[in-house]
Amino acid sequence: MRSAPTPHLDVATPERVALTLPVAGIGYRCLAWLVDASLLFFFWLVAYFVFTLLVSDVLGVFQALSGVGQTLLVVGVFATQWLYWTVSEVFFHGQTPGKRVLGIRVVRMDGSPVGVYESAVRNLCRAVDFLPMLYAAACVSMLLTRQHRRLGDLLAGTLLVREERIDLDKYTAAPATSAPLPQGTGARPLSPEDVELVLSFLSRAPGLAPEVRQRLGTRLVERVGPEDAEARAAVLASAERTEAFLRARVQGER
């Protein structure tokens, strides 16, 4: 069974277990960038409107500022555009707010968190990745490299890994019904693949079209269900009974 068809990062730990982390692809990264970019944009928009609400004569206030204050303000605005990325990556464990929303994280090639230098390199390289427009160079680089790294990542030795939200409750959920069910006499133990198959079917079943739900349920019952035809017919009588049987079958594996 192929466990990781998507690109991944292999990490060798001192505990002698190989970690395999899924790598975030171009879609995740573009979305995260969009979130960050619009965050910055709306921050300045809101700041501007609040400022104009509080102060009627914007230009006057700006000119009344002392020269050094004014210089610092403009340099500060410029620096936020560049520092935003590095500061949030260093302080929030490799995640800008956008990356946090998308559940992706910057790590070094050995899986450890990024430091100041790596983060600075990869974010300064946005200047080149952006060329000729709208991150075209970065997109080409991400499409060509195996682990979807843009030029800045190549220079910094970093990449983005994806964090999935995995629900373990489905393994331990109690059977919903107590109706008497035909237990397969001398049922053979299920393999982990079968358990996984049945559980993923059960978690998706409420969203399936009725006939698909029926068909998939039937096939699963044929795979894991009772051998004799009579018991099988009883199980297949309705979708509810089929699923109740499958759930009980998996839970019976305890």
Place this chain on the structure above:
Amino acid sequence: MATPLPAYVAQRRADWDALQALLAKQRSGTLKLGELRTLDTLYRRASADLAHAQTFYAGTDVHRFLNQLCGQAYASIYQPPRERWPAVRDFFRREFPATLRRERGFVGASAVLFLLGILLGALVVLWEPRGAELLVPSGVRHYVAQGRMWTDDILSVAPPNSVASGIATNNLTVTIVTFALGLTGGLGTLFLLVNNGVHIGAISALCAREGMLGGLLDFIAAHGPVELSILVIAGGAGLMVGQSLIDPGELPRGQALAVRGREAVKLVLGCAPFLALIGVVEGYVSPGDLFPTWLKAGLGLLLGALFWAYLLRAGRTVAEATGAPADSAS
């Protein structure tokens, strides 16, 4: 035979949940010393569980979950040392100048390219006056033809401070781009260095022909030495990156790039505050005639000398001072 999957999850899940809770605490910075020990134990247990899952439950959600859990725990346990304020101080007192001295070959090459550009631009305009049409921006040519300095107008149109901030951000952008273009195998950096040199050379030559060299010197004397030095240093950083792409040495290209990129960015980060400061000088002191030319020139030379003295002397080790190469011990 392995335990059935649901039973295994039910049996081990308490530990995993506890580990997740501890990791969340660690991330928010409220982890206590006693809990640290528990975190370590739980991480080792989860690693063992991951090994078990790899063997018996490969490809299931449990496997993926444990992978991710161990990945997060691994990242928070094996953290690199954190860079804090003392590290920043140390960076400017020792590391940045030391890096620059170690990579002086690249900075030197960058300087040579830049000077070559200046020479080229100047010679072209001096020998062939019509070359100025190609090399000097039309706005500047327009001013020079009228016998005025275009820099005088910077002052009259905008207040000096907005000029300062505009110049500072513009210089920062040029520095960043010069460094980042090293990713084109150094070609982009090379182009930018020569191109900037040609521009400056051509403008100086044009001013000299029109008898306005004094005016130009008046404008660039105060900030020129430091600003051009920083451009050259950023160029050196870009060339370092380019060299690691072309000739990675004994490392695979990707690794060489990462190692050299880490060194090169120190040069750029180190230059950033100086660039912001010199932007203030360029905006306040350089334009107009608030200050006499000799004062501007003196200030420029003084700043340049201070900058290079800092770069060449700060944090020198005994080995460097006696001329022995630092890595001769190995």
